[in-house]
Amino acid sequence: MTEPAAETAVETAAAETAAVETAAAVAPAEPASRPLRERLLVAEGLHKRFLHEGSVVEVLKGVDLVIDEGEMVCVVGQSGAGKSTLLHLLGTLDLPSKGTITFADRDLTRMSSSELAAFRNEKIGFVFQFHHLLPEFDAIENVMMPGLVRGMNRGPLRERATALLEEVGLAHRFKHRPGELSGGEQQRVALARALVMEPAVVMADEPTGNLDSETSEAIHQLFFQLNATRRTTFLIVTHSRDLAARMPRVVSMKDGKVLTDERRPDAEFAAAAAPHTEPPAVDAPPVEPAAEEPEEALPAS
Amino acid sequence: MARPEARADAVRQSFGPLPLVHGLLALVCLGGFIAIAAAWPALWQLALADAGLAYGIAGGFLGLVALTGLLALLAHRRTRRVQPGYRGRGRLMARSLHSVVALLVTLVPLAIFFHGSTKAFETGFAFSYAHDEAYYALPMVLRTALIISGVVAVVALLLDLILAISTWFLLPERFRKGFWLVFDALALAGFVWATATLPIRPEEEGLEFVLEPGIRLALTSLFALRVTVRALPFVMHSLERVTFELTIAARHLRSKKSGFLAAIGGLSILAVSVSTCMLTAVLSVMGGFRDDLKQKILGNQAHIVVDQDEERPFEGWDDVLGRVRGIDGVEGATPFVRGEVMVSSTSNRAGAVLRGIDPESVGDVTDLVDNITNGRMDYLIHPDRLLNLPAEERRSILPLDIELGSDDEGDAPEIEVIDDPAEPAAAPEEADDEPIRDLDEFLREDAPLDQTEVADADVLPGIVVGKELARTLRLFVGDELDVVSPLGELGPAGPMPKARRFRVAAIFYSGMYEYDMKMAYVLLPNAQRFLSTGGAISGIEVKTREVDRAPEIAQAIADELETGTPGRPELRVQDWQELNKNLFGALALEKLAMFVTLGIAILIAGFCVFGTLTLMVQEKGREVGILQAMGTRARAVVSIFLWEGFLIGIYGALMGLGMGYVVVFILEHFGVKLNPEVYYIDRLPVHTDPMEFVAVGVSAVVICLVATLFPAYLASRMRPVDALRQL
Ligand SMILES: Nc1ncnc2c1ncn2[C@@H]1O[C@H](COP(=O)(O)OP(=O)(O)OP(=O)(O)O)[C@@H](O)[C@H]1O
């Protein structure tokens, strides 16, 4: 994705605020009535069943969701509600039992597996619930991995990965393997990896689940900042009330269905404004290679 | 990830310096064992020559073993006081126990050595010298003790190896690194020293000449091994830079894996290398046999034969001979007549092929003249000279060198001509199974040389026979023999076999049993007369300048005979390969069969690779899912695992080829003696063909790749989500 100028982003944000205000009364199931934004990801009637020891487990029971370009969506719901499953379907890691998913008017459910692979590589960045780093590679190589998959040159890729790792506060952990990183550090490496290709959509499954509140806050700021500067769309599953409260749109799920889908323009505005009022969370802790604290917290700025 | 490290830490803390002591102990004990095992035969030799030195060395061993035993006991006492993880403790206990057993076991032969005389010591190594008389002179109890100690020692050696390896990893990593550093420095120094000072191959036959090149070979191999081990990480590292798939594959192979996968992975590399090593060695030996055979055939037979159907006589051959000799690339050509005959001496008879040759030109075509071991070609032309051989020449030609150079009979010339026609009764009775040597002895006693008088015997045409035929018929140079042709003349009572008497002019040894047993050469005119062919011959033998061009020269000869004037299209031209088609066909088939049989060994190694990769796919399934989530295509996943199989295959194959090269080198230069009575060849022939090495290596890699196909396909079929859900 090309990087739009900051001004455009602000402009769009402002325009959107207006649009959302006018459409505030409209039900979320009819997103077509909000013309100012491009529909990026549209899921219609998503069903997902699993066969478990002979019996059918219905995990998603008809989910409709429209995500616009540059939107920040938060998915909440109790454990086992099907949030991760939904994320996997939207990210084309799994096929729905029924229903369609379109991305920028392309039907994802009809694409071949190699087209999907290319699509994922280019458009989607994942942060998994369990991090899922490659254990044989160190932090920087893990971050570079999507680029290597695409066949990019190592030099520029390494620069980009270095910048991202610094941004998530891991400047002193480049050479550590996942086994030598704390849970929160692993999560941040996974985050850097999701962002390295500058994808159109970042899908994050509890990206700050293992982090202390300060580090989480810094990561959330990073999300909002990226959303503002690059118009990256975020789809974040979280149990964090704090984050959910600040997200412009919250989809809550229960038993495989969408329970509510609210938009809160004020929240988005507050969040989008945040990076400008506060210094971005790029301050890495001082480099201390010998430090072995299990939880590495970003110092409060 | 960090678990093994952590465990090692725990062990280090709880044991104190004990693992170090034990690791050293393991090394010392292992070294001692190897030294003892290696030194037993040497000690045996030494004891014969210098008993004092042998006692000294044995005493040194005893001291060494006692020391290790003592250390083991001390360590064993300490293990009770500390509270280490039970695995490490188990290992140490096992080591200690084993060391005590080893001490006792080694003590037994040493005790016998000190107790008994040098004679008793000769029996020290129960297995090698079990057949020795001295061994049976020992009392029963001692013999039993020796055998038991031998068996236990072998088991103990194996156990020691395993234990040494397992305790080795209890040592701190820093120590191990340091050890390898010192070891490699020593290996390098040893390699340099050996290359500079020691000969690469034995200069002469004999055990004492093998030692130095043997040491050089061992040092060089060790050095090469260490270099590969050291270079491997660098190679892998640079491989990682090539493509993304290779990056992942190389990392997978390098990563620490679960114990079973690591074991089976190592095993599959070992299996591939052992099977390729075996295959190359066996193919080289078979190639050696083939080469040997080819050389012998070409020595005895012409490269090209021009002949005609048996039925019609080959007339007008003078002109053909001239024309063949004129063809480019032909070195020599000679006419021959051949016929199946029966030869009989006074003691025995045998079937043979009678060949009439032209002694002038036969030397240009075959090695017959060079192969003569007794007598002279000259006597074939002038058989009268056989009648009064000068005494010393008769001496030099009389002994029949039967034992193929194995015994040098300096006193043999006393043997008398076997078949004195004057007194046929002097010939030994029918005794086929009686060794020739006894016959010599018999003759030596009963017929002294100076009594022989052959002056008034008839001048008979000469004949040259092979060594085996001479042995069967008990012939010596100057003896007479009867040649009987089944196609005889017509007598009053129907066809009668035709018989002629010849005198042995020379005996040849070609090294090929078939020839040595079957061939009898006479002069061309004699053969023509005897076989009633008139002026005709059986064919013309041709030798080419380069053997490899034989087929094309054969073609040239055929063309010349067909198109030249006068045209002789009825003649048949065959090169040596066509002539021996069946033999070489059989050899090729045998080789192919061997390739397939041993190829199955590689196939089994392939199964091992299959297992490894399937496990790898299982174990790395989650990572495959992650990669797929990041946009890795199914094709790339397949190639990741194919690369892994390829790397395993190529690593195993290279190791195997290296080992195979060492084995072939040993076979070729250090020589494996064969029983010439059985194999008709005195040492294992070896012919290394680089193409064969390449073929074996390539097939090993291909088999590994094929074995990887299914696991790789399996990996690519995994859906990202399923892979990711694996924990
Ligand atoms: N492969 C499968 N086979 C059977 N059941 C499955 C499978 N995958 C998921 N489920 C079930 O689907 C339900 C939803 O799973 P999912 O991982 O989407 O929950 P979640 O909302 O992400 O929960 P959490 O907040 O705890 O992560 C769970 O009850 C789970 O047992």
Ligand SMILES: [Mg+2]
């Ligand atoms: Mg979940």
